[in-house]
Amino acid sequence: VQHGIQDGLSDPDLPETELRERAHAFGMPPLDRDRFASAAFFETLDRLVLAASAIEKPRAAADALDRLKLATPAERDAMVRNVLADAIAADALAEHVYVAAALQLHFARLAACLDASTLVPVGDGACPVCGGPPVSSMIVGWHGSHGARFCACSLCGTLWNYVRIKCTLCGSTKGIGYVEVEGGPGTVKAETCDSCGCYVKILHQHKDPNLDPVADDVATLGLDLLVRESGYRRGSFNPFLVGY
Structure with missing residues (x-):
């Protein structure tokens, strides 16, 4: 659905040049989640809802889509804020998934409009x-x-280079470990950090080029359950895994 609705979408509105230059000067990301407001996004969301309606889905997913269709502009805006704040309530997850999918597409299109050479590291x-x-x-x-x-x-969807054997959350290089499902192909592991007590999955795409950073995070939920038994907390955010 995300791929199919792109053609004909209005161009996304980048922040003004002055704001992007200021962000660069102060080592901040050029796209500010807290100041997000875009009519182009809601066009994307409407298209996604329409396209998703035509796909056969479980009753629970269809009911969630119906709730999104009936949501007021204020309620939709609140859902957007929840996703951007990585704060989705588990009991409202289903309808937020559609909003998250639209936001992924919208922000990916925004990111594609930026000059990569102007980006600067903003912290671990x-x-x-x-x-x-x-x-x-x-x-x-x-x-x-x-x-x-x-x-x-x-x-x-941005990819940024990062040193290996270093926590992708807190930046520590101490107490880094790796956990994987026994008997598996060894292509997806959990990188654990004793400093912050969290873990983030690491995908060995050089062994399996088909691995996707978002989809295969979801596909390896069993690894999350295994690592959780060791006392580590999930440190990454994936809107499609909220509640697990």
């Missing part, structure tokens, strides 16, 4: 484009970057 655990936490990180096999690690943003 933060996307240099929108400030969001990494959903996971990947060891890639790209030509010229084989073996390098990149963090992936769950909102705008």
Whole structure:
């Protein structure tokens, strides 16, 4: 659905040049979640709702879509704020998933309009484009970057280079460990940090080029359950895993 609704969408509205330059000067992400307001986004959301309506889905998912259709502008705006604040209530997860999917598309289009050479690091655990936490990180096999690690943003899809064997959340290099499901292919592991007590998944994309930083985070829920038994907290945010 996300791919299919892109054609014909209005161009997203980037923040004014002055605001982007100020963000650059102060080491801040150019896309400010707290100041998000865009008519172009709600066009994206409306298209996604329409396209999703035509897809066969479980009753619970259909009911959630109906609730979103009936939501007032103020209620939709509140859902947007919840997703951008990484604060989705578990009992309202279903309808927020559709909003999150539309926000992913909208922010990915915004990020694509930026000049990558103007981006600056904004700190550990933060996307240099929108400030969001990494959903996971990947060891890639790209030509010229084989073996390098990149963090992936769950909102705008930006990938940024990050040192290996270092917590992607707090930046610590002490007490870093790796957990994987026994008997698995070894392509998805949880990188744990004793300093902050959290973990973020690391995908070995150089072994399996088909791995996706968001989709395969969801697909490896069993790994989350395994790591949780060791006392580590999930440190990444994925709107499709809220409640787990």
